[in-house]
Amino acid sequence: MPRRDPEIPTRDAIAAAAAHLFVEQGYSRTSVREIAAAAEVDPALVIRHFGTKERLFLETVRIGSDRTPFLGGPIETLGTRFVDYILTVDDHTRGIYLALIRASDASTVGSRLHEAHETAFVRPLAERLSGPDALLRARLAAALVGGLLYSLWVVGDEELADADHGEIVARYGALLQELITPGD
Numbered sequence: 525m526p527r528r529d530p531e532i533p534t535r536d537a538i539a540a541a542a543a544h545l546f547v548e549q550g551y552s553r554t555s556v557r558e559i560a561a562a563a564e565v566d567p568a569l570v571i572r573h574f575g576t577k578e579r580l581f582l583e584t585v586r587i588g589s590d591r592t593p594f595l596g597g598p599i600e601t602l603g604t605r606f607v608d609y610i611l612t613v614d615d616h617t618r619g620i621y622l623a624l625i626r627a628s629d630a631s632t633v634g635s636r637l638h639e640a641h642e643t644a645f646v647r648p649l650a651e652r653l654s655g656p657d658a659l660l661r662a663r664l665a666a667a668l669v670g671g672l673l674y675s676l677w678v679v680g681d682e683e684l685a686d687a688d689h690g691e692i693v694a695r696y697g698a699l700l701q702e703l704i705t706p707g708d
Contacts, residue, residue: 534563534565534569534573535573537563537564537565538559538560538563538565538569538570538573538574538580539580539583539584540563541559541560541562541563542554542559542563542570542574542580542581542584543584543585544562545558545559545562546581546584546585546623546627547585547616547619547620547623548619550622550623550626550627551577551581551585551623551626551627551630551633552626552627554577555577556570556571556577559577559580578630578632578633579632581623581627581630581633582632582633582636585620585623585624585627586620586636586640595645595648595649595652599652599653599704599705600701600705601701602652602700602701602704603696603697603698603699603700603701603702603703603704604693604694604697604698604700604701605697606669606697606700607672607692607693607696607697607700608689608693608697610669610672610673610676611676611689611692611693618677621673621677622677622678624636624637624640625637625678641666645662645665645666645669646659646662646663646666647662649662649665649666649704650662653704661703661704661706664703665700665703665704668696668699668700668703669700672696
């Protein structure tokens with residue numbers, strides 16, 4: 525086995541290799557042995573540092589808090605700005621989302637996905653909305669966005685992906701905006 529760079533701590537090398545493989549291949553198709561090989565360490569070290577593959581996944585595959593800048597700005601244009609963001613998101617972010625979705629049958633991964641849903645979208649959006657139904661509208665907005673993500677990223681709807689970017693932003697953004705600022 526080739527020797528890894530001794531300047532990189534073992535735990536960091538394992539985490540970097542795991543994050544890359546989980547996003548590229550998904551949770552179920554990534555083995556501890558593959559992670560160890562990519563990190564150039566013995567597989568026993570993966571378990572020693574992280575305990576289980578699931579704990580390693582949870583520690584390395586995260587939706588970062590820096591992914592919510594689209595929630596700022598004028599509330600009157602949030603729907604179109606958010607849809608535009610989804611349509612232009614990078615492959616790494618898409619990979620994290622898909623890795624979390626595909627691994628969500630593991631109880632702690634499902635909990636992490638729920639937590640990310642709440643903290644990265646629902647609660648920050650609800651805080652910006654007014655009215656007694658603000659939380660419900662934020663949840664409906666999250667469900668609407670989830671439908672677009674599902675169609676584009678999980679199902680791989682090629683016709684939707686190939687449709688005019690501006691038209692999708694305008695139409696889907698209007699649907700989302702109606703939940704955010706009903707009747708405006």
